[in-house]
Amino acid sequence: MEKTRGGDIDLTLLDPVIEEKKNSKGSLIPLLQAAQELYGYLPEEVLRYINKQTKVPLSRIYGVITFYAQFYQKPRGKHIIKVCQGTACHVKGGKGVLEEIERNLGIKAGETTEDLKFTLETVACLGTCFLAPVKMIDDQYHGKLTPRAAVKVIEKMRKAEVPS
Amino acid sequence: MRFKSGSDLKSYREKLKQSLDPNRMSIRICMTGCRAYGAEAMRDAFKEELKAQNLADSVDIVETGCHGFCAKAPVCVIEPMGIFYQGLTPKVIPDIVEQTIKNGSIVEDFVFEDENGNKYPYEKDVPFYKTQVRVVLRNCGRINPTSIEDYIANDGYEAIAQVLTQKSPNEVIDVVKQSGLRGRGGAGFPTAMKWSFARSAPGGEKYIICNADEGDPGAFMDRAVLEGDPHSVLEGMMIGAYAIGSQTGYIYVRAEYPIAVEHLKIGIAKAEEMGFLGDNILGSGFNFRIILKEGAGAFVCGEETALIASIEGRRGMPNQRPPFPAVSGLWGKPTNINNVETWANVASIMLNGPEWYAGMGTETSKGTKVFALAGKVNNTGLVEVPMGITLKELIFDVGGGVPNKKKFKAAQTGGPSGGCIPEKLLDLPIDYESLAKAGAIMGSGGLIVVDNETCMVDMAKYFLTFTQNESCGKCVPCRMGTKRMLEILTRICEGDGRPEDIDLLRELAEKIKDASLCGLGQTAPNPVLTTLNQFRNEYEEHINNKKCPAGVCRALISFHIDAEKCTGCGRCRTACPQKAISGEKKKAHALDQSLCIQCGICKGECKFDAIYVT
Numbered sequence: 122m123e124k125t126r127g128g129d130i131d132l133t134l135l136d137p138v139i140e141e142k143k144n145s146k147g148s149l150i151p152l153l154q155a156a157q158e159l160y161g162y163l164p165e166e167v168l169r170y171i172n173k174q175t176k177v178p179l180s181r182i183y184g185v186i187t188f189y190a191q192f193y194q195k196p197r198g199k200h201i202i203k204v205c206q207g208t209a210c211h212v213k214g215g216k217g218v219l220e221e222i223e224r225n226l227g228i229k230a231g232e233t234t235e236d237l238k239f240t241l242e243t244v245a246c247l248g249t250c251f252l253a254p255v256k257m258i259d260d261q262y263h264g265k266l267t268p269r270a271a272v273k274v275i276e277k278m279r280k281a282e283v284p285s
Numbered sequence: 286m287r288f289k290s291g292s293d294l295k296s297y298r299e300k301l302k303q304s305l306d307p308n309r310m311s312i313r314i315c316m317t318g319c320r321a322y323g324a325e326a327m328r329d330a331f332k333e334e335l336k337a338q339n340l341a342d343s344v345d346i347v348e349t350g351c352h353g354f355c356a357k358a359p360v361c362v363i364e365p366m367g368i369f370y371q372g373l374t375p376k377v378i379p380d381i382v383e384q385t386i387k388n389g390s391i392v393e394d395f396v397f398e399d400e401n402g403n404k405y406p407y408e409k410d411v412p413f414y415k416t417q418v419r420v421v422l423r424n425c426g427r428i429n430p431t432s433i434e435d436y437i438a439n440d441g442y443e444a445i446a447q448v449l450t451q452k453s454p455n456e457v458i459d460v461v462k463q464s465g466l467r468g469r470g471g472a473g474f475p476t477a478m479k480w481s482f483a484r485s486a487p488g489g490e491k492y493i494i495c496n497a498d499e500g501d502p503g504a505f506m507d508r509a510v511l512e513g514d515p516h517s518v519l520e521g522m523m524i525g526a527y528a529i530g531s532q533t534g535y536i537y538v539r540a541e542y543p544i545a546v547e548h549l550k551i552g553i554a555k556a557e558e559m560g561f562l563g564d565n566i567l568g569s570g571f572n573f574r575i576i577l578k579e580g581a582g583a584f585v586c587g588e589e590t591a592l593i594a595s596i597e598g599r600r601g602m603p604n605q606r607p608p609f610p611a612v613s614g615l616w617g618k619p620t621n622i623n624n625v626e627t628w629a630n631v632a633s634i635m636l637n638g639p640e641w642y643a644g645m646g647t648e649t650s651k652g653t654k655v656f657a658l659a660g661k662v663n664n665t666g667l668v669e670v671p672m673g674i675t676l677k678e679l680i681f682d683v684g685g686g687v688p689n690k691k692k693f694k695a696a697q698t699g700g701p702s703g704g705c706i707p708e709k710l711l712d713l714p715i716d717y718e719s720l721a722k723a724g725a726i727m728g729s730g731g732l733i734v735v736d737n738e739t740c741m742v743d744m745a746k747y748f749l750t751f752t753q754n755e756s757c758g759k760c761v762p763c764r765m766g767t768k769r770m771l772e773i774l775t776r777i778c779e780g781d782g783r784p785e786d787i788d789l790l791r792e793l794a795e796k797i798k799d800a801s802l803c804g805l806g807q808t809a810p811n812p813v814l815t816t817l818n819q820f821r822n823e824y825e826e827h828i829n830n831k832k833c834p835a836g837v838c839r840a841l842i843s844f845h846i847d848a849e850k851c852t853g854c855g856r857c858r859t860a861c862p863q864k865a866i867s868g869e870k871k872k873a874h875a876l877d878q879s880l881c882i883q884c885g886i887c888k889g890e891c892k893f894d895a896i897y898v899t
Contacts, residue, residue, distance in 0.1 A: 146616065149598035150581055154540075181599075188600040188757075190582030191540060207502035208700065208733045209659035211747050217885055224862050244541065245584065245751065248505035249321045250659030251355035251666060262321035267889045269860050 132170045134159050139174045149177055149185060153192060162193040198233045198240035200278065203257040204271075207246030214267075215254040219243060221268030222256075225275060238282060239275070287560040290568040291446035294437070301438045310386060311345035311364045315426060317512040317544055318351045318505075318667075319359035323374070327359050330375035334382040344386055350513015352426035354413055355666035356685075357397065362408050362426075369408035370395040399685075413664050416683050418645065420653045421629045422669045425513035430548050433555040436516040442561055444632035445523045449569035454484060457528040461631070463639035465651030470496060470587075470624035471699060471728045472804070473650070473717040479621055482611035483529045486619035491531040494615065494622040495522055496592060497538040497545070500584040501700030502751060504731030506655040507625035509667050511538065511545035514629070515552035519575060521628030523561065524635060526573045529621050533574050537592050540579040549577055584755035588803045589614075589622050591757065602757045603803035624729065626655055646672030650716035650727075658684045660733035661691065670715070677711040680734055691736040695819070699728025701748040702808030704815030705741065724815040726808070740837035741820040742827055746774040748812040752805060763806030766797040770813060780840040782828035791817065836898035839883035843899055848873035850895035857887035857896065 138155045142148040156171065157163050163186055172179045186192035204219045223229055226239055233240040249255050252264025256271060263274055288294045314328050328346060335341045352360050357371030363385055370381065373395060384390045396406040397413070405411045419425075428435035436442070448457055462477035483491060495518060499507040511518060522534045538546055553575050556562045564572045578596050585591045586601040593615050595601035614620025630652060634642045643651045650672040656679065659665050663685030670679055676696060680686065687693045695705040704725035706713065713719050717727050735744065753767040770793050773786050794810030801807045817824060826832045833841040846857075846866070851873040858866045858874060865881045868874030876887070888896040 147578075147596055147598040150595065151579070154579065154581065184600050185598070188583060188602075189580075192581060207659075208697065208731070208747070209503050209665070211502075212660050212733065212735050212739045212744070214885070214889065217889070220884060221862065221886065245500065245755075246502035246504070248499075248508050248542070249318065249355075250503055250505065250657065251318075251358060252321055253659065253665075255321075264321065268884070268886045269890060 130160065130164060130166055132166065135167065135170060135174070139171065143175050149175075149182070150189075153182070153186060157192060162196050164194070195233065196237060198237050200238060200259055201240050201242065201257075202275070203242050203244045203247065204230070205247040205249075205253070205255045205257075206243045207248075207250060207253070209250035209253040210246075210255060213253045217268045218254050218256065218266050218271045221272050222275065225272040238279065287558070288567055289560070291450050294442060294446050294567065298437050298440075298443070301434060305438065308365055309345065310343065311347050312386075313347045313349050313352075313362045313364060313426065315350065315352045315358070315360055316348040317430075318355050318509065320544075322358035324359040326375045327361070327373050327378065330378035331361075331382070334379045335386075338382060338387065340382070340386060347429050348431075349427060350425045350430045351422075351509040351667055353417075353422065353509075353667040353669075354411075354664065356664050367408045368406055369397060369411055371397055413666070413668070413683055413685065416674070416678060417669050418653050418671050419669050420633050420642075420645075421510060421517075421626055421655050422513070422667070423633065424517060425509055425667075428514070430513050430515055431551045433516060433552070433559060436514070440636060441516055441632075442520055444635035445520050445527075445561065446567055448524050448527060448635055449567055449571055454528045454530060457524060457635070458484065460635060460639050461528075464634045464642040465639075465646070465649075466627065466630055466634060466642065467650065467717065468623060469626035469630070469654070469729065471702065471726060473727060476623060476627055479611065479623070480525060480528050482609070483531075483619050483621035486612050488619050490533075490618045491529055492615045492618055492620040493522060493526050493529060493531045493534045494592065494596070494620060495534065495536040495628050496587065496589070496622050496624045497536055497542075498580050498587045498592060499539055499542075499625070499729065500587045500755075501702075501729055501731045503657065503659050503697075503700060503733050504729055505657045506667060506730045508539075508542050508545055510625050510629050510655075511542065512548055515545075515548045516556065517629045517632060518549075518625055519552055519556055519561070521631035522575060523566070523573055524631050525621065525623065525628065527571055529619075531621070532572050533576065535576050535578055535596055535615070537578045537580060537586070537596060540581060546577070546579060553577065583757070584751075585757045585803070585805050588805060591803065592622065593620065600757070602759045603805075605802060626730070647714060647716045649718055654715065654727070654730060656730045656732045658732050658734070660697075661687050661736040661739070662734040663688050672716050673714045675712050675714055676706060679715065679732070680711070684734065687734065687736050691738065694735050694737050694739060695741065697725075697733040697735065697744070697812070698731070699726040699808075699811070700731045700733075701752045702726060702804065702811055703728045703731075704811045705735075705744070705819060706815075707819040724811070724818055726811070738835055738837070740778075740833050740835035741816040741823050742774065742833075743778055743835075743837045745813045745816045746771065746778055749774060749809065752809040756805065756809075760800075760802035760806060762797045762800040763802065763809065766793055766801075767806070767809050769793055770797070770810065774813070777824065777827045778833075778838040778840065780827070780831045780838075782824075784828060786828060787817065787821070787824055842883055843878060844876060844881060844883060844885070844888060845897055845899060846874055846876050847895045847897060850893050852893055852895070854892070856890045856892065860886050860890045862886065 142152045230243045255264040360371045391406045397411045466476040467473040583601045586595045588603045590604040591601040610620040655669045697705045749771045753771050756763045758764045853871040863880045865877045
């Protein structure tokens with residue numbers, strides 16, 4: 122077991138995944154996706170381990186994970202808030218919704234609150250334009266939002282989270 | 286069960302059909318798009334109520350894909366009567382079971398009502414569905430997409446069975462050629478021509494790819510097809526693979542579409558189990574496999590060569606063409622790529638004949654097109670119409686027009702690669718050439734309607750922000766050019782526009798179009814160019830008079846409270862993040878302009894229309 126800031130990372134979890142994928146063509150992205158599934162993000166130790174086991178150069182691994190939006194190098198929050206910035210949401214005030222959530226959480230899109238409760242992200246389109254403006258918290262849609270309504274849900278979740 | 290021949294399949298289908306009782310009641314519930322609006326709770330309520338009423342054995346619940354009428358979600362249709370209910374909640378389900386399922390009567394409160402108060406209880410009469418012709422969406426909302434039996438019972442896999450026994454690969458390409466099918470991904474390249482390039486390319490190993498990386502914001506056509514009828518895409522790919530001479534197909538699907546991925550996985554596994562995929566398909570000697578690849582979030586991967594790079598496990602950056610993928614594509618082998626909607630057309634064309642397909646549409650654009658209607662339109666949703674109908678028919682007859690009695694301003698087709706079409710061009714027929722002539726493109730089918738409260742400069746800036754963000758950075762015109770354009774648009778929106786900016790934007794746009802490596806850059810300036818052409822006065826207002834006529838660009842507007850209308854309810858006061866609004870209860874409030882950041886929250890909160898923009 123190797124120690125990291127985020128706690129203990131059990132790299133042996135990766136072995137079956139690497140074994141399964143390492144001999145098939147074009148498997149780097151699926152392998153990284155599977156690794157992220159295991160750890161929630163891709164810490165440096167994991168990337169170095171994949172490099173060691175597969176001989177794929179670290180530079181190429183970093184090239185890939187920095188290119189695609191869905192690879193994360195930092196731990197993410199317990200709840201993921203995705204605010205849609207699609208065209209339908211844009212013309213119906215999606216930007217205002219995002220800004221109010223940013224103000225409320227004190228973070229910008231792409232960041233995670235210090236207590237690791239919430240990660241705030243934007244998405245290009247959730248494909249639920251009939252709910253515009255819309256956001257998703259984990260797997261739950263919240264649609265036809267106003268900026269106020271958007272933060273009320275979050276405030277409620279935060280109250281339920283923090284035992285005071 | 287594994288089918289060994291086409292006749293095997295045929296007799297199985299006959300048996301399936303015979304076992305179906307046409308008078309048996311069923312409830313078709315959308316379990317894809319409507320999930321966002323509580324379809325699962327509605328289904329559970331139906332289940333519970335049917336059980337409680339001892340009807341669980343005599344009424345089926347069919348969990349389908351998208352019905353298209355997303356604006357009215359969650360929706361269901363009760364068969365065999367074809368009664369269409371909308372906007373349901375679990376609370377009203379017992380009532381519907383009691384009145385409609387048990388007594389055959391209609392619950393008026395949940396049928397579709399137009400703005401003149403006319404009610405349409407039957408699905409076939411609802412204006413939204415009436416103009417539509419469903420070829421690609423033939424099974425969407427009708428069958429259970431996770432049941433291969435449902436697909437087979439609806440003539441599924443009959444086309445591949447016939448093709449394998451009755452047609453040579455070249456004959457298949459001929460049929461597609463006669464049908465006039467063109468690529469539905471946006472550019473409209475003739476499908477048969479693409480197939481014949483890949484077929485005649487030298488080399489034993491060839492690949493086909495289904496491009497399911499639907500990335501345009503405001504587009505959800507492919508998602509609906511994959512979620513609602515995955516087998517139609519698989520069957521289309523099988524036919525294409527046979528025509529081209531490929532044994533391996535890939536589906537590159539956006540990872541943001543979890544239901545589509547799930548349904549594809551189920552579909553592929555079932556098709557393998559029944560012998561539609563694998564070795565010696567239906568005893569014909571034809572071998573074909575499909576591999577599913579999930580994208581990792583990059584818009585540029587919708588471009589063919591970038592998509593191939595991504596499947597190969599690299600950064601999704603496009604390559605110079607030629608060589609085209611048909612000659613040197615995936616792993617350097619001849620490769621044919623079509624998008625989801627194109628593939629989903631193929632089986633129907635084979636079954637019904639090319640004349641039938643070519644009988645729909647216009648001279649150069651045959652068949653139907655699926656559109657995702659969104660934005661300031663009443664009937665947001667998914668529609669399929671014959672090519673050649675006018676934009677007006679699409680937006681007003683099918684789409685139900687602009688909500689809240691606001692004025693139609695423009696329709697944006699083709700997302701960030703497309704352009705806007707103003708009111709004066711509303712009689713334009715929807716075909717590839719007419720839309721291109723108007724400066725827009727057909728695109729993949731996203732259609733965003735905007736009204737007078739949308740600023741066209743801001744909209745152009747929005748699209749350019751998107752493309753600039755998604756530019757992969759490989760070629761300079763796209764990487765740097767879009768950045769410079771965005772800077773100019775930003776300063777115009779912020780009130781710092783200069784008189785020469787319009788010419789500068791135009792010059793940059795032309796250069797970027799000419800010099801960019803791939804479609805992303807070549808089309809990125811389109812939204813700017815079309816808004817410049819159609820709404821130049823809005824640009825000039827921003828630049829010369831420092832005004833945003835639509836009241837959107839924050840640096841150019843201010844919010845005011847109409848003291849006559851304000852009731853002093855205090856909603857805006859509590860909502861204002863800047864604490865810029867003050868006032869006593871039940872007395873007209875005041876807004877301190879020095880604190881206001883023009884976020885507009887107060888206007889959205891006001892129930893009395895007392896806040897206005899100048």
